[in-house]
Amino acid sequence: xxxxxxxxxxxxxxxxxxxxxxxxxxxxxxxxxxxxxxxxxxxxxxxxxxxxxxxxxxxxxxxxxxxxxxxxxxxxxxxxxxxxxxxxxxxxxxxxxxxxxxxxxxxxxxxxxxxxxxxxxxxxxxxxxxxxxxxxxxxxxxxxxxxxxxxxxxxxxxxxxxxxxxxxxxxxxxxxxxxxxxxxxxxxxxxxxxxxxxxxxxxxxxxxxxxxxxxxxxxxxxxxxxxxxxxxxxxx
Amino acid sequence: xxxxxxxxxxxxxxxxxxxxxxxxxxxxxxxxxxxxxxxxxxxxxxxxxxxxxxxxxxxxxxxxxxxxxxxxxxxxxxxxxxxxxxxxxxxxxxxxxxxxxxxxxxxxxxxxxxxxxxxxxxxxxxxxxxxxxxxxxxxxxxxxxxxxxxxxxxxxxxxxxxxxxxxxxxxxxxxxxxxxxxxxxxxxxxxxxxxxxxxxxxxxxxxxxxxxxxxxxxxxxxxxxxxxxxxxxxxxxxxxxxxxxxx
Numbered sequence: 001x002x003x004x005x006x007x008x009x010x011x012x013x014x015x016x017x018x019x020x021x022x023x024x025x026x027x028x029x030x031x032x033x034x035x036x037x038x039x040x041x042x043x044x045x046x047x048x049x050x051x052x053x054x055x056x057x058x059x060x061x062x063x064x065x066x067x068x069x070x071x072x073x074x075x076x077x078x079x080x081x082x083x084x085x086x087x088x089x090x091x092x093x094x095x096x097x098x099x100x101x102x103x104x105x106x107x108x109x110x111x112x113x114x115x116x117x118x119x120x121x122x123x124x125x126x127x128x129x130x131x132x133x134x135x136x137x138x139x140x141x142x143x144x145x146x147x148x149x150x151x152x153x154x155x156x157x158x159x160x161x162x163x164x165x166x167x168x169x170x171x172x173x174x175x176x177x178x179x180x181x182x183x184x185x186x187x188x189x190x191x192x193x194x195x196x197x198x199x200x201x202x203x204x205x206x207x208x209x210x211x212x213x214x215x216x217x218x219x220x221x222x223x224x225x226x227x228x229x230x231x232x233x234x235x236x
Numbered sequence: 237x238x239x240x241x242x243x244x245x246x247x248x249x250x251x252x253x254x255x256x257x258x259x260x261x262x263x264x265x266x267x268x269x270x271x272x273x274x275x276x277x278x279x280x281x282x283x284x285x286x287x288x289x290x291x292x293x294x295x296x297x298x299x300x301x302x303x304x305x306x307x308x309x310x311x312x313x314x315x316x317x318x319x320x321x322x323x324x325x326x327x328x329x330x331x332x333x334x335x336x337x338x339x340x341x342x343x344x345x346x347x348x349x350x351x352x353x354x355x356x357x358x359x360x361x362x363x364x365x366x367x368x369x370x371x372x373x374x375x376x377x378x379x380x381x382x383x384x385x386x387x388x389x390x391x392x393x394x395x396x397x398x399x400x401x402x403x404x405x406x407x408x409x410x411x412x413x414x415x416x417x418x419x420x421x422x423x424x425x426x427x428x429x430x431x432x433x434x435x436x437x438x439x440x441x442x443x444x445x446x447x448x449x450x451x452x453x454x455x456x457x458x459x460x461x462x463x464x465x466x467x468x469x470x471x472x473x474x475x476x477x478x479x480x481x482x483x
Contacts (some may be wrong), residue, residue, distance in 0.1 A: 069438045
């Protein structure tokens with residue numbers, strides 16, 4: 001077996017330059033998805049007539065189909081809609097002028113929204129109703145009670161889920177490679193194709209993802225200990 | 237070329253894609269079975285704290301869970317032939333399907349190991365002690381007493397892993413496997429109706445996932461039929477019993 005260890009080392013730093021794009025493709029969808037998920041979760045918890053069925057279908061469909069399909073559906077679907085509209089209303093605007101990254105971010109945000117909504121729903125439902133009532137009883141307003149009593153407990157309950165979702169989306173960001181984005185995997189592929197050392201380049205990329213995952217897990221463990229401070233058992 | 241978007245094509249494409257469903261299912265089935273065996277082998281050293289092996293298993297699980305499936309696919313695709321060349325095995329003509337199954341099996345093994353380890357830890361230690369007291373060996377007690385109980389506890393997580401793997405099979409096309417997505421790619425080249433193909437694919441995946449989820453819910457209920465829910469009888473049962481005693 002002939003593995004060029006030196007090349008793994010040099011390609012590691014070349015591939016690392018693509019880290020910012022990978023982080024953008026990971027973090028932006030999680031932030032946007034949090035907003036979508038929050039709205040979806042509230043719609044479903046409060047059973048808003050008619051819309052909650054749409055929300056339930058959205059969550060179930062996106063969770064029931066591969067992330068790659070979401071990417072392709074948005075990547076091929078949105079330009080078609082835009083070009084149709086532009087043709088009908090005589091806009092000068094063409095979908096070709098939209099960077100591909102935008103489609104990637106839209107697709108992954110929709111995916112993240114579906115998964116987030118389930119996490120948020122479980123977090124809100126995990127906090128006992130009596131907590132809110134007790135806060136009201138001692139004279140807190142609803143927003144105070146939410147901020148001081150309910151949210152800290154809800155965040156504690158869903159933190160492990162949020163971390164595994166971050167890792168999941170970090171790994172999912174590699175799919176952007178299929179629509180030729182220069183993320184870590186895309187860069188690794190270029191480095192590999194130029195030198196014809198595929199295995200070495202992908203080993204370097206794997207090490208980068210592995211490192212990021214381990215860091216994310218460490219941070220979660222620290223945060224978990226921090227948010228669980230109040231959750232002391234025993235009698236003293 | 238006809239209309240830019242033709243919704244009727246979605247229905248035409250579905251049977252065309254379903255003809256390649258068995259490839260997707262072979263990948264899924266093969267990798268799950270191998271993954272279960274691998275997961276058990278990985279979990280045991282950590283459960284019994286066997287030195288060296290347990291550390292190696294931890295490293296393996298961490299690497300597999302720390303890297304994206306697409307990277308693992310490429311690593312196996314380019315790495316396995318390199319690894320086997322020195323011992324005289326030539327993989328240059330191997331069906332890419334084999335690489336996909338190996339990748340998903342290696343990856344699933346790590347997930348199953350973690351699930352299984354957690355489940356075994358939730359089985360009361362007293363069960364093992366009771367088995368020893370009844371004269372069973374370590375292997376007998378593990379196989380006859382602990383594993384059956386742990387499998388029930390692990391079932392929901394294993395079902396989730398399986399559904400996740402099904403969705404991951406959509407990446408097999410990237411190393412040239414002719415599964416449903418691979419067939420979809422050729423349909424796109426032939427008809428240039430990409431959107432319709434991806435809608436059909438999504439529908440197919442969605443239906444399979446729903447069927448699997450329903451099946452797992454039923455199976456879970458069946459697996460738990462021996463579990464006693466609670467020592468306190470339900471009010472209706474209690475009323476019935478009281479009536480019988482009084483009557």
